[in-house]
Amino acid sequence: MSGVASWRRLALLALLLPYLISGVLKLLDFAGAQAEVGGLVSWVGGAALAPLTVAVIVLQLGGSVLLLLRGGRLAALGGAALAAFTLAATFLAHTWWQLPPGPERAHAFNGFWEHIALVGALLFAALAELRP
Structure with missing residues (x-):
């Protein structure tokens, strides 16, 4: 594996760690999930x-594995699925606009935009898999 390919895989792993960890933790504590x-x-x-x-567990783990270990259309599908999931979850979990002004609202606001950045990164990674 070339140096660039190794760095690419490491960068993808960093991007996907939240989904991999969350999926595994949900498997270990299904009631909590x-x-x-x-x-x-x-x-x-x-x-x-x-x-x-x-x-949710299948999407988090399956989408991550597809993007990390596959190439081409399947990897792009995994990345796009995770992006769509993250976008939906962001609007459900980080409803900063419903909170009164203060630290909790600021925290939710920052979390919202951090997750929007994740959506962009996942779409970028998915689209990169479709390049020849």
Whole structure:
């Protein structure tokens, strides 16, 4: 593997670590994962919560593995799926506009834009996989 390819893989790993760690932690604590997912999508409950939680885990781990270990269209699909997931989760989890002015709002505001940056980085990585 060339030096550039090694750095590329290391950069992708850094980008994907939050998804890999989150997916593994959700596997290790599925009840906690369901509570986390349920807290973001309170309108989903009952029997639908477990399959949705499984889908989140599969998306986090599967999308990461595709982007990290594959190339071409499958890698681009993994990156695009993670970008779409992150965009949706950002609007669910970082609702800074609903908070009163203060430190909590500032923290949510910063978290929102940091996640938007992740969306951009994931899309950039996905599109880079489609280049010849």
